[in-house]
Amino acid sequence: MEKKFMGFSWSLVVVFLFIMILIAKSKSVDAITCQEALLSLMPCRPFLTGGESTPVATCCSAVANINSAATTTAIRKDLCRCLEAASRSEGVDPDKAKQLPQLCGVTVAISFDPTINCDTIK
Numbered sequence: 001m002e003k004k005f006m007g008f009s010w011s012l013v014v015v016f017l018f019i020m021i022l023i024a025k026s027k028s029v030d031a032i033t034c035q036e037a038l039l040s041l042m043p044c045r046p047f048l049t050g051g052e053s054t055p056v057a058t059c060c061s062a063v064a065n066i067n068s069a070a071t072t073t074a075i076r077k078d079l080c081r082c083l084e085a086a087s088r089s090e091g092v093d094p095d096k097a098k099q100l101p102q103l104c105g106v107t108v109a110i111s112f113d114p115t116i117n118c119d120t121i122k
Helices: 002-025 034-040 042-048 057-069 073-090 094-104
Strands: none
Touching (some): 034 042, 042 057, 042 073, 042 094, 057 094
């Protein structure tokens, strides 16, 4: 149990450091920044990395909020690139990322699929 907790603690430290780096380097994407999107998606991490079988309600709220903030093509592309980079570094399961909007009951204008070509986003 202690090893599991230590692994989880280290994961949180890594995520926190990653977010702090993004904050330092980020540019605003109008309605929502990359770091804001990543912070709001933290409740989704157990589902996206394979630990949980369904997303929690706070995760689904975050998906809906990010989607509603993605009001222009530029914002959607920036968020896509942000999510793609975070997915690679955090070990997100691409199949679970694809399922997330549907499981949350949200029709999205952006893709949570880390394998998508963000240049094709409209």
